[in-house]
Amino acid sequence: MSQHSPASPASPAPHAAPASPASPASHVDSSFRPATTVVAAGRPAREPGAAVNPSIVYSSTYVGDETPAPGQLVYSRIGTDAWVPFEEALAALERADQPGLLFGSGMAAITAALDLVGPGAALVVPRHAYHAALVAARVLVERCGVRLRSVDIADTDAVAAATRGEGWDADGGGPAAVVWLETPTNPMLEIADIAAVSRVAHSVGGIVVVDNTFATPLLQRPLELGADVVVHSVTKYLAGHSDVTLGAAVTSDPDLYASLRRRRTFGGAIAGPMDAWLALRGLRTLALRVERAQENALELARRLVDHPAVLAVAHPGLPDHPQHALAGEQMDGYGAILTLCPRGGAAAAARLTGAVRLWLPATSLGGVESMIERRRRWPDEARSVPEELLRVSVGIEHLEDLWADLDQALRVSQER
Structure with a gap:
């Protein structure tokens, strides 16, 4: 990641947070349409006698040796094969270069992404958005001195000005570190121009996070439009049956991926095996x-x-x-x-x-x-x-x- 430098906790010891577990053999061709990808992605390796669906894996820890290799499973808070099929499928749907990251709730994913805003930095948010996300943003103001800039997210000129810091002298001015988009917004259904906002944010060294819960990757793929991070309440459309509470984040940027993964690991906001399996089953339809x-x-x-x-x-x-x-x-x-x-x-x-x-x-x-x-x-x-x-x-x-x-x-x- 060249121009972005999100705040992050100190890097863990090498054995504490290995790289994401290796994905099962993918059956996803890049030419597949999204309606095919939801069915094909996240399947077990295709070999004689193999199961068609992934197993539900219950294990809190894994057998290891003195020096775990990168990607080796160690402890389920850090990584578990129970998450891998869904994370692979979400990355394929969002056209991401990194695996998805499954969280214990949508708010856990949102909080991890908001935490990319460093102390004292400026954060642009929609005037209308999921109210819990805005509450979490205000907590950053109180605890970390983050400068919050609330705008009409459908007014691209206003978003651009807030991103550059134009007209925001009262909060110290300067460019925003993160622009947070919901599109459509909750509940007002305003639409933000993701591509235009991303160009402005990148021109001043910022990043764009898009909550894609309402649209889903079937209808909108923000990473393809220039956004840096996408978050979801998996509870909603992705799982689709009102029977799990999960969230997810996805990015193509390896540094942002590492930052978000650290926040999940040390925040402990992880998904249970059964919920991860139910979410994948829901995703199929x-x-x-x-x-x-x-x-x-x-x-x-x-x-x-x-x-x-x-x-x-x-x-x-x-x-x-x-x-x-x-x-x-x-x-x-x-x-x-x-x-x-x-x-x-x-x-x-x-x-x-x-x-x-x-x-x-x-x-x-x-x-x-x-x-x-x-x-x-x-x-x-x-x-x-x-x-x-x-x-x-x-x-x-x-x-x-x-x-x-x-x-x-x-x-x-x-x-x-």
């Missing part, structure tokens, strides 16, 4: 799930636009979305998240979530089941998010069943 869910989402958004109980609806696939054209250029689909604001404010939104029968009033997203939630019920959610805004994660159920339930709940929301 990612293409089918995303295709069905985003088809449902776009059609629901189109219908909601004309619903008398709806004040506003947003989805990147709607022509009136402010970044509709950019989403069409940058993404291979518009995703399965939409937002709607019912008429009648927060009270109407609460009546709606209380009236759904098929939709689940729950706080996650990206599962096979459809979920709906009023985001401002959380104290840390940005005040600029409308009180009545509902984040809608569309699943794979039959479209007409989803519509019938949402329609009746919207009608209930208007009752006084």
